[in-house]
Amino acid sequence: MTNKNPTLSDVARASGVHFSTVSRVMNPATRQMVSAEVAARVLAEAGRLGYRPNRAASTLVTRKSRIIGVVLPDITNAVFPPILLGIEEGLRKHGYLAIVANVGADEEEQLFVINRLLGQQVDGLILATARRDDPVIKMCIDQNVPVVTVNRSDENGVASCVVSDDVVGMRLAVEHLLALGHRHIAHIAGPENLSTGHVRRLGFLAAIQASELAPSQAFVFESSGYSRECGKAALLELLSQSPQTTAVVTGSDLVALGCYDAIRELGLSCPEDISVVGHNDMPYMDMIRPPLTTIRIRHHGIGTEAARLILQTIASPDSPVLDVRLKPELVVRESTAAPRA
């Protein structure tokens, strides 16, 4: 970029008008303030010179950057790419761009990144890092930064969220296992400080309660995270505590994969000895062995909705805080079957 890019003044000079007139022409909203012939001439010159509005300058004066910050906890977790895609498509359709940052669970790092994003004058934030009680989100709201959380929610009701309806998802999973004849069902719950961990656990319990199973026929084991390793360790421990278990519903496909590992290590087989239900329906879950029965979440739709919501929140800062819950669906494959007679 050694030869500097053309500016409004360059186009103005080439068109023989004042640069403020060029500004009006370049903005579709103010274009009709200018006579059609002048507008046409200006547009032609702008095209000829390859004029491109400098967003740093317009951001400075309008205080709107048309950029949204997107903060993800782990882009390599397969649930996030389709969410990100939905966000990006939804934003771009309205002329917005996304700055994407991947951050760990460390609060200091999250604050650092968010401050950098705010310094960049993002118009709003889409956070996939929400905890049920998230001081980072509180900080954003206190500063009047529009925030929407995706996948997870902050339960203080300060920010709109777009999530899967986890209560429905768990009911689908439990009802499927009950219909297959299972009478000892366990749940490997995710971390209690995340809405996904908490709500899926509640959903599991509610589904059991609605059934004819006694509380003692359901078992909940909390796993420390949503990884394959955690899933393996969890199932191993769970089975030692509750050996009569014939079916386990997880809060994540990754955890389900870990269950496969544990089952293999124990010399058991799925679904013959243990049925496993995943959660998310990540790509390729139909190709693994056995193909995974899971709760399909509409990741792309979550992203699209989040984009829509953040833009709405920016447009009307006083619009109410919304909980958008997309309905999941049960995908039955081969990791679930009737328990051994």
Next chain:
Amino acid sequence: MTNKNPTLSDVARASGVHFSTVSRVMNPATRQMVSAEVAARVLAEAGRLGYRPNRAASTLVTRKSRIIGVVLPDITNAVFPPILLGIEEGLRKHGYLAIVANVGADEEEQLFVINRLLGQQVDGLILATARRDDPVIKMCIDQNVPVVTVNRSDENGVASCVVSDDVVGMRLAVEHLLALGHRHIAHIAGPENLSTGHVRRLGFLAAIQASELAPSQAFVFESSGYSRECGKAALLELLSQSPQTTAVVTGSDLVALGCYDAIRELGLSCPEDISVVGHNDMPYMDMIRPPLTTIRIRHHGIGTEAARLILQTIASPDSPVLDVRLKPELVVRESTAAPRA
């Protein structure tokens, strides 16, 4: 953001100094121009007020945004998330942020997005969309925009690239199959207009040539894309044209998955009837049935290198165009075996 954020002037007023002094303090590089006591006072006030430099303003005057545009062809393709992660980590370490845009193969769309990114004053572009002869890249170079391509390269030598060493990768695959005793090996090549398609094909041919196989014992079939569907169609057609084939090396795990589909549809089995080698080693390729033998590419490392290279190109615009090739490795799993006797 109704209460406007504090500016340099606010901090200056609170500290009793001129705002240009505050500016010097806020920038570590100019901080030593200011007396230690004043600097300390200013820093304290800045912290108290929650001062956050407005990047739109600094971008306007310095003409550097510390933002890099990252353009991806398909973020939901599992090879890109780890690349993106590597890029983002590499950039952030140096104070840079990434704007991520997902674009199709449509050239108009690519140009539109890149122009929007340039208007945003990105300091450089990392493109994962390169074609072997890419007019979009030429356009960027003509405008002196620093560009690095990842995963694929433009072969005109105008932009640095960070790719996997595909010639080595294909040699590893072919040698593995030869060692197993295969004598009729086929390659499902990717699109010729992509460097991955072209170079992997050349690598395959070179590896065959270096062997004792006759050219007639090797067969190349060009697939129209890197998808599971394309892979299935390709293997079906390939086997009808070259039925003696006992092993196929693909240019993508996705294509390999499609091969599995085709093999299943034909009532054959892998690896007994046909050995399959993938390319990339996407996540979960160890969990599918059969676990996929594949060429592992260092995606995260590619991202990290790309970040390093683009920053270097920005810092020294005249630094030479580089081809960075990371070495892949063969991961032997269960989709390859000796051919039937």
Next chain:
DNA sequence: CTGAAAGCGCTTACAG
């Protein structure tokens, strides 16, 4: 309908 001016929040020569 068009122009002239002010100002957004910074950086950075230039004085002192």
Next chain:
DNA sequence: CTGAAAGCGCTTACAG
């Protein structure tokens, strides 16, 4: 070491 000033490229009242 610190201040005063100019200017980055825009938008948008305010005149005419």
